Amino acid sequence: MESEIASWFSVIFRFVHVLASIMWIGNSILFTWMELNLIAPKAGDENTDKDLLGHLDMLHGGGVFHLQKRVINPGAIPSPLHWFMWQSYTTWITGTLLLISVFYINGGAPLLDSSKSALTGWGAIGMSVGGIIAWWLVYDTIWRSKLKEVPALAVLLTFALLMTATVYLNQYFNGRAVFLQVGVMLGTSMTANVFVHIIRNQKKFMAALLAGKPHDLKYGKQAKTRSMHNHYMTFPVLFMMLSAHFPQLISADWLSPILGVIIVSLMLVKFFMNSRYYFSGWLVSIFIVFLIAVGLIKVLLIMPASTSDVGLTDAQKGSKLFVAQGCAVCHQVGSSQLAPNLDKIYNSTVQLADGGKVVADEAYLRESIERPQAKVVKGYPASMPPVSLTKEQLDYLIAYLKTR
Numbered sequence: 001m002e003s004e005i006a007s008w009f010s011v012i013f014r015f016v017h018v019l020a021s022i023m024w025i026g027n028s029i030l031f032t033w034m035e036l037n038l039i040a041p042k043a044g045d046e047n048t049d050k051d052l053l054g055h056l057d058m059l060h061g062g063g064v065f066h067l068q069k070r071v072i073n074p075g076a077i078p079s080p081l082h083w084f085m086w087q088s089y090t091t092w093i094t095g096t097l098l099l100i101s102v103f104y105i106n107g108g109a110p111l112l113d114s115s116k117s118a119l120t121g122w123g124a125i126g127m128s129v130g131g132i133i134a135w136w137l138v139y140d141t142i143w144r145s146k147l148k149e150v151p152a153l154a155v156l157l158t159f160a161l162l163m164t165a166t167v168y169l170n171q172y173f174n175g176r177a178v179f180l181q182v183g184v185m186l187g188t189s190m191t192a193n194v195f196v197h198i199i200r201n202q203k204k205f206m207a208a209l210l211a212g213k214p215h216d217l218k219y220g221k222q223a224k225t226r227s228m229h230n231h232y233m234t235f236p237v238l239f240m241m242l243s244a245h246f247p248q249l250i251s252a253d254w255l256s257p258i259l260g261v262i263i264v265s266l267m268l269v270k271f272f273m274n275s276r277y278y279f280s281g282w283l284v285s286i287f288i289v290f291l292i293a294v295g296l297i298k299v300l301l302i303m304p305a306s307t308s309d310v311g312l313t314d315a316q317k318g319s320k321l322f323v324a325q326g327c328a329v330c331h332q333v334g335s336s337q338l339a340p341n342l343d344k345i346y347n348s349t350v351q352l353a354d355g356g357k358v359v360a361d362e363a364y365l366r367e368s369i370e371r372p373q374a375k376v377v378k379g380y381p382a383s384m385p386p387v388s389l390t391k392e393q394l395d396y397l398i399a400y401l402k403t404r
């Protein structure tokens with residue numbers, strides 16, 4: 001019963017998380033698009049209304065949205081006036097619940113990689129929570145400081161510190177957890193930007209307006225910088241959230257540089273997408289960024305590891321293969337949602353779909369991997385794909401499964 005409730009919650013959190021994030025990111029992209037395509041009033045034109053910052057016409061739903069961006073006049077505050085924040089907060093709240101239910105369960109075991117360190121699960125949870133809070137403080141401090149007046153330098157410092165955090169996390173966490181942790185660190189900063197900067201600044205100038213003071217554009221400018229940061233973080237964060245589906249990347253030895261290439265190239269892609277209306281080479285540039293990124297990642301994937309497999313036990317090699325071969329995508333630690341939970345599988349009794357029972361000895365485990373359809377576990381579709389493994393690789397996987 002308990003596990004049934006847990007799996008329903010997981011369905012609900014995940015679905016609401018995806019929905020809310022689509023709505024939030026969709027808005028972020030649309031608002032930034034409108035901002036970039038706004039036509040400013042002609043300078044020196046006596047007839048333009050002085051409160052107008054720009055206008056834009058958009059065809060949709062059988063009519064034209066004639067949009068104006070304006071300074072708000074304290075005497076004429078529009079009503080109703082729509083605020084945008086709950087998509088962001090909902091994304092963060094459901095994301096946090098998911099993080100707990102997927103990675104912090106079983107005392108943090110799903111974060112760990114026993115071939116990398118002997119850190120305990122609770123230590124890993126502490127590192128994850130601490131990392132999320134620390135990242136926000138570091139990022140926010142940089143972008144509050146004088147350094148923000150030299151944006152190139154602030155960007156470089158932020159990126160260098162993020163890469164340092166990745167290298168550090170990669171000494172303790174498994175690859176999937178590293179990608180996800182970095183995604184959560186950036187995603188939390190995005191919601192904190194909304195909460196601490198964007199909405200607060202909007203509240204400040206709205207309060208001033210209500211007190212009859214003129215609209216101070218200074219607050220809007222601060223909020224806009226953070227909105228821009230959020231906008232450029234969307235693509236990398238989405239990629240990291242989906243990274244469980246990219247086993248060859250999350251199991252790579254050169255994980256941090258690969259993550260770095262992904263973050264930079266996706267931000268560049270967004271940049272060139274935004275330049276579409278004033279830079280004719282935008283599409284070619286996106287292809288070039290894509291080719292360079294794929295080339296770099298390919299090199300990093302082939303490059304021999306700095307720490308090789310020498311000295312690893314068979315079970316540890318199996319543990320790496322389990323991720324690299326994509327097994328971990330379905331057989332998630334501590335979860336039996338997509339595929340049977342393989343914890344303590346060795347020598348346990350397995351109920352089969354045809355009503356029979358079998359003891360999960362070595363022969364059964366081998367058969368389950370080599371010919372998944374031979375015996376199908378009760379309650380699951382026969383959906384496990386066959387994989388081609390060398391004899392050695394199969395031995396390592398078996399050795400690993402025996403220790404789980």
Ligand code: HEC
Nearest residue numbers: 325326327330339340350368372375376377380382384387
């Ligand atoms: C697409 C999802 C998927 C992937 C990828 C996958 N499995 Fe499975 N696996 C399943 C499902 C579903 C079952 C249960 C149905 C069955 O027995 O065929 C299963 C069953 C098993 C079993 C038997 C479990 C039991 O409780 O008796 C073993 C062992 C196993 N998988 C190991 C692996 C290994 C090792 C890999 C990687 C090489 C892997 N699986 C990849 C979905 C997957």
